[in-house]
Amino acid sequence: MTSLKEHGTGNLFVKEMETILDTCKVGLTPVDEVWPNLYIGNVAIAQNRNALQKMGFTHVLNAAHSKQGCIGDQAFYGKDIQYYGIPAEDSLNFDLSVQFRPAADFIHKGLKKKNGKVFVHCIMGISRSSTLVLAYLMLYHHLSLRDAILKVIQSRFIYPNRNFLRQLGDLDNQLKRKRRMCLLL
Structure with a gap:
């Protein structure tokens, strides 16, 4: 597996993605729909079971499940x-890619279930949660990272960290x- 760093394009690539992220025109809100029935939000919404x-x-995906973040569990959500x-x-330093x-x-x-509606959150709903949603769009909807970012920032302010x-x-x-390999076969 070759990383962007090995190609010497890591920082240039990150700067290019940050330039795209900087074009976001929407403000940060507690929760936003970024794809049909897929939402990104913050911990305040996540800890309000009634809301x-x-x-x-x-479905709730907590990307900050830790002592420093938000501790949730199945019992809380019912x-x-x-x-x-x-x-x-x-x-x-954190390797989030193993969770993609x-x-x-x-x-x-969650989205395949009848009436499925998924809420993905971290603390602010800016970095960890958005990273996992972007990976989902790339893996399941075959969007490039650039296209996934452009889609999400239409409705939510996000800013995954450089790592x-x-x-x-x-x-x-x-x-x-x-x-490309599939096209060659």
């Missing part, structure tokens, strides 16, 4: 909301290589 139920959420927690750190596939699978299964942007860039390259 989640009123909004019709069937039988009507499926819960999945990822103890991710919003740091320049499991998180995308959880989101996809997460590099990891998403690596995923983007892997998926592009895989698509």
Whole structure:
């Protein structure tokens, strides 16, 4: 697996993605729909079970499940909301890429359910949660990272940290290589 850093394009790539993120014209709100029935939001909404139920959420993905973040569990959300927690750190050292596939699978299964509505959150709903949603759009809807970012920033302010942007860039390259290989077969 070749990373963007190995190609010497890591910082240039990250700057390019940050330039796209900087074009976002919407303000930060507690929760926003970024894809049909897929929402990104903050911990305040996540910890308000009544609000989640009123909004019709069937699945909650917590990208800040840790002592420093938001500790949620299935018991808190009850039988009507499926819960999945990822103890991710919003740091320049954390490898969130190992969670791309499991998180995308959880989101996809939630959206496939009858009346499925998925809420993905971290603390602010800016970096960890948006990274996982971008990975989902890339894995399940075959969007490039650039296109996924452009889609999400139409309705929500996001800003994955530089480390997460590099990891998403690596995923983007892997998926592009895989698509090229499939075309050659």
